[in-house]
Amino acid sequence: MTASPTAPDFLSDQLALRERRVRVPADGADTAVFTYEPSPADDAAPTILAVHGFRGTHHGLLRVVDQLPGVRFVMPDLPGFGESGVLPTGEHSVEGYGRWLGSLADELVLGPDTVLLGHSFGSIVAAHFAAAHPGRFRRLILVNPISAPALEGPAAIASRLAELYYWSAAKLPESAGAALLRSPAVVRVMSGIMAKTKDPDLRAFIHAQHHAHFSEFANRASLLESFKASISHHAAETADRLDLPVLLIAGEKDEVADLADVRRFHERCADSRLTVVPGVGHLIHYETPEPAAAAIEEFLAEGGA
Numbered sequence: 586m587t588a589s590p591t592a593p594d595f596l597s598d599q600l601a602l603r604e605r606r607v608r609v610p611a612d613g614a615d616t617a618v619f620t621y622e623p624s625p626a627d628d629a630a631p632t633i634l635a636v637h638g639f640r641g642t643h644h645g646l647l648r649v650v651d652q653l654p655g656v657r658f659v660m661p662d663l664p665g666f667g668e669s670g671v672l673p674t675g676e677h678s679v680e681g682y683g684r685w686l687g688s689l690a691d692e693l694v695l696g697p698d699t700v701l702l703g704h705s706f707g708s709i710v711a712a713h714f715a716a717a718h719p720g721r722f723r724r725l726i727l728v729n730p731i732s733a734p735a736l737e738g739p740a741a742i743a744s745r746l747a748e749l750y751y752w753s754a755a756k757l758p759e760s761a762g763a764a765l766l767r768s769p770a771v772v773r774v775m776s777g778i779m780a781k782t783k784d785p786d787l788r789a790f791i792h793a794q795h796h797a798h799f800s801e802f803a804n805r806a807s808l809l810e811s812f813k814a815s816i817s818h819h820a821a822e823t824a825d826r827l828d829l830p831v832l833l834i835a836g837e838k839d840e841v842a843d844l845a846d847v848r849r850f851h852e853r854c855a856d857s858r859l860t861v862v863p864g865v866g867h868l869i870h871y872e873t874p875e876p877a878a879a880a881i882e883e884f885l886a887e888g889g890a
Contacts, residue, residue: 595790597651599624609661611689613676617668618693619643621650621658631885632657633726634695636686638705639815640808642667642798646704646870649728652878656885659699661689663707665807667798677810679818683714687721700885702726704870705841706811708820716823724888726832726881727820729839729867732846735816743840744816751812754805766808767800775799781838781866791871821846824853831857832884834869834877841867858884 603621610616623630635658637645643660644667650658662669664685665677672681690699701722703711708730715725735744750771754762765771776795780788802808831854835847844861851859860880865873 595787596647599654600647600651603650603654609689609692611661611664611692612672612681612685612687614664614672614685615670616661616664616685616689618659618661618689621660623657624654627655630655630657631700632659632695632698633700633702633881634690634722635660635702636704636707636711637663637666638707638729639811640666640799640802641705642801644794644798648874649870649878649881652874653882656881659693659695663710663811665803665811667801669803671803671807674806675810677807678814679709679713682710682814683717686710686714687718690721697721698723700724700726700888702728702881703730703820704728705731705867706815708842709815709818712820712823712827713818715829716826719826719828722829724830724832724884725827726834726884728834728877729836729842729869730820730833730847730850731815731842732821732850733819733843735819747812748816751809755809759805763805766802766805769796772796772799779841779867780872781836781864781868782872787872791868794871821850821853824850827854827857829856830884830888832880833857833859834880835859835861836865836867836869836873837861837863838866 603624605620607618608615609618633656635646637643642662664672672685699722701711701715708727754765772795776792780791782788833847833851835844837844851857862869862873862876869877
């Protein structure tokens with residue numbers, strides 16, 4: 586059921602068979618939702634509602650989905666990204682995305698047995714939502730969780746450069762600013778920095794994914810709002826308020842979500858477990874889906890899901 590490591594695209598044919606697409610109005614955003622049903626069909630299968638990272642789409646998490654055929658994944662494109670529409674102006678914030686997430690879950694009738702998952706920026710949205718709505722979801726999974734202020738610590742220089750990049754794009758005329766934000770050269774540099782694997786085929790796959798989806802944002806205004814949200818909060822802010830079981834999956838070489846910060850987040854949570862994946866950085870979902878999926882499967886079984 587999983588992708589062969591030698592497959593050119595590193596994804597199995599089963600994904601298309603499992604996929605179901607719908608559009609859902611949620612808090613003012615026409616949201617594209619991609620559901621991957623369990624195979625074989627199982628109404629009692631656990632359901633994970635997954636929130637992807639900044640500038641990504643649901644595509645980024647597909648290698649993890651591929652490794653868990655017995656789990657139902659509900660994966661929206663965040664408002665302003667992929668095939669989803671935008672939220673009202675000013676609402677592409679952690680709080681705004683939280684309101685959208687709650688509205689979407691209500692529209693999809695996802696009950697408290699649903700497990701909430703967030704990757705990277707999605708970890709910030711998911712953690713803040715779980716902290717603000719105790720009991721709404723039963724368990725929380727955070728992959729490559731952003732666990733410290735972006736403008737402090739080891740990632741501060743990279744964050745400042747990114748801030749300069751987005752600030753510069755905002756100051757340019759619309760067409761020039763959009764072109765800078767969608768620049769294939771910039772996307773390639775970002776992709777090259779984050780990828781740690783030495784496998785040339787896997788690196789080529791990662792770069793192709795980033796080139797295909799990293800620039801699928803609706804417009805410059807919503808993207809800039811989202812960027813500001815991504816550097817104004819972090820998931821570990823919620824540690825003292827998370828009253829549900831939490832799984833943290835961290836990359837040993839993550840330069841965006843530093844492992845030392847994730848460990849401190851783990852220590853502050855009342856009920857958490859930490860899986861560290863060796864040799865990988867911020868692209869666990871692309872480079873090492875197998876250990877991530879194994880940790881998720883164990884976490885779900887622990888809760889009787």
